Amino acid sequence: MRPVRGGAATLLLASLLLVPSCASRRGANTDAEVLLNQRMAMVLLREGRAAEAERAFREALKADPRNPDVHDGLGASLMMQGRMKEALSHLDRAVELAPDKPSYRINRGLARLESGRYEEAEEDFRFASTSPLPEDRQAASINWGRLRQRQGNFAGAEAEFTEALGRDPRSFAALVGRGVAREASGQLEPAAEDYLEAVRVQPKSAEANLRLGLVLVTLRREVLGRRYLERALELDPTGDSGAKARMLLEASATPRAPASR
Numbered sequence: 001m002r003p004v005r006g007g008a009a010t011l012l013l014a015s016l017l018l019v020p021s022c023a024s025r026r027g028a029n030t031d032a033e034v035l036l037n038q039r040m041a042m043v044l045l046r047e048g049r050a051a052e053a054e055r056a057f058r059e060a061l062k063a064d065p066r067n068p069d070v071h072d073g074l075g076a077s078l079m080m081q082g083r084m085k086e087a088l089s090h091l092d093r094a095v096e097l098a099p100d101k102p103s104y105r106i107n108r109g110l111a112r113l114e115s116g117r118y119e120e121a122e123e124d125f126r127f128a129s130t131s132p133l134p135e136d137r138q139a140a141s142i143n144w145g146r147l148r149q150r151q152g153n154f155a156g157a158e159a160e161f162t163e164a165l166g167r168d169p170r171s172f173a174a175l176v177g178r179g180v181a182r183e184a185s186g187q188l189e190p191a192a193e194d195y196l197e198a199v200r201v202q203p204k205s206a207e208a209n210l211r212l213g214l215v216l217v218t219l220r221r222e223v224l225g226r227r228y229l230e231r232a233l234e235l236d237p238t239g240d241s242g243a244k245a246r247m248l249l250e251a252s253a254t255p256r257a258p259a260s261r
Contacts, residue, residue: 034063041073050080068097072104084115102131106139113147121147138167145177157181172201176208191215206236210245217252
């Protein structure tokens with residue numbers, strides 16, 4: 001499956017939730033209605049409609065309570081809503097039912113990361129990094145980068161995101177992640193380059209436009225920076241990114257006091 005939450009975390013989590021294929025396992029109950037519920041739940045989850053996905057997964061779980069895909073999907077939908085304790089109970093169950101599937105480890109590791117259980121999260125990401133599937137190894141690298149960032153190890157985070165970009169130079173999550181790591185360590189020019197590339201990959205991302213605009217304003221490129229801040233506000237007029245862009249636009253429009261001699 002691929003990963004979510006609020007604020008800046010939403011950007012990376014939503015892009016990383018690894019959505020399981022309902023064709024990967026068939027439980028004892030595989031009639032047409034059960035399979036329809038599972039497929040519908042997966043589609044709702046991919047579209048970010050977490051509450052609706054949760055309801056659909058719970059219906060599917062009634063008919064097939066030992067299906068690890070359903071537990072994983074339900075855990076992911078709960079994680080998207082910030083209900084980490086509930087999410088972990090289902091993600092743990094998915095791993096218990098299918099301990100060798102790396103995508104379940106990635107989602108559980110992400111929930112552990114968001115819960116501050118860093119050592120356990122690292123165990124899951126390490127397991128996923130040995131997967132034969134490139135997408136699993138990619139997700140593990142990106143989440144490992146996020147873990148290093150949470151630990152304040154910005155050089156380590158940058159290295160993980162760079163490794164992910166070596167596999168996929170257009171990975172939006174890796175570009176933003178590396179930009180954040182570089183910005184946190186004071187590398188503003190390289191951070192701006194990463195955010196610019198992220199905007200090129202996803203022009204309608206308010207978060208990427210906001211980050212790029214802020215870095216450019218910090219670098220005293222106010223005219224260009226304001227352009228991206230205005231775009232972030234346009235894309236997310238009532239959301240968190242829009243509110244931050246509005247505040248920054250108002251602040252950057254305030255004339256600076258003359259320097260004292």
